Amino acid sequence: MTVLRAERVTLGYGRRPVVHEVTLDITEGGVGLIGESGSGKTTLARAFLGLLTPMSGNIWYGDQTLKNTDLRKFRKDVQPVFQAEALDPRMRIGTSIAEALPRSARHRVKTLLEQVGLNPDLATRKPHQLSGGQRQRVVIARALAVDPSLLILDEPTSALDVTVQARILDLLAGLDTERLLITHNLAVVERLCRTSHVLFAGRVVESGPTRDLLANPAHPYTQALRDAVPKLGGSPPEAKGRTEAVPAESGCPFRLRCPLAVPECEQAPALRDIRGRQVACHRAEDVLVT
Structure with missing residues (x-):
């Protein structure tokens, strides 16, 4: 409901x-x-x-x-x-x-x-x-x-x-x-x-x-949030991509920080269904663990 x-x-x-x-x-x-x-x-x-x-x-x-x-x-x-x-x-x-x-x-x-x-x-x-x-x-x-x-x-x-x-x-x-x-x-x-x-x-x-x-994140940003969580007994997490970059004003807003960004990311991705969830990422299939 x-x-x-x-x-x-x-x-x-x-x-x-x-x-x-x-x-x-x-x-x-x-x-x-x-x-x-x-x-x-x-x-x-x-x-x-x-x-x-x-x-x-x-x-x-x-x-x-x-x-x-x-x-x-x-x-x-x-x-x-x-x-x-x-x-x-x-x-x-x-x-x-x-x-x-x-x-x-x-x-x-x-x-x-x-x-x-x-x-x-x-x-x-x-x-x-x-x-x-x-x-x-x-x-x-x-x-x-x-x-x-x-x-x-x-x-x-x-x-x-x-x-x-x-x-x-x-x-x-x-x-x-x-x-x-x-x-x-x-x-x-x-x-x-x-x-x-x-x-x-x-x-x-x-x-x-x-x-x-x-x-099992399908978006690089979700993956970055998860990987940034410290784990007991482990080494401090390392930042991936340019964490200081501001959101892009066009295309995918995460592309300036994304370690997987490609030229296609200059076009804004729409939310689409992937494995029971919705994801706005051109490379979601590459992020998901099979």
Whole structure:
């Protein structure tokens, strides 16, 4: 079942597009948006939340475009989970969570804190009195207060140490709520998302089942992201291609950094079906491991 859908969406700030004609569905089982900083992940998430209006294309929520839907119902069904710094430093934890609840349901603050593995006594504290992991759980509890059907999570574990990350991932994996996860952490997306989309320079370059996509990439950029992950006990990863090169303004945007680039890459590749996924690369067959 599709929860939200982007249909040929172009997004930008002012007149400058930064996301280009993206089409993707947020479906059951968790969906990941993968890419380096500046790839357009957060911009696309802002559009899914209704915080940014597309320059062209549409965001669909059910059978209606977002601009024609009941925003009160939408805000209840789709909740963002930002990083822990989103908490108001002047507001006590219990008050921050209760903000989203009707007056008659504010007794649920205790239950919500317990649901995310926190002691209800923390409700009287302020954010600076909690650890980073505790604050991130408070952000999740606040989002869960309105019983959403979809969580849009923007790097929910990026500022946390590995043991706290593991607790947050266990919590998210156990929730009965669909999720869109924006991250550059491949281990996190593999744990939480059935399907993933890889963005480079505001374009989807590869989409498919997360495990297949990470185990056997079909795009050189996906392969570069995977190979850049350090491995315990191994040598530090070596960068391949010109990692400092900016995206190309014409043709394949990755071609100036791609170690497999050929003259054909001066023509922009379209997304095409290869082995159960979509890939925008002229040399995808050469990247795939047979």
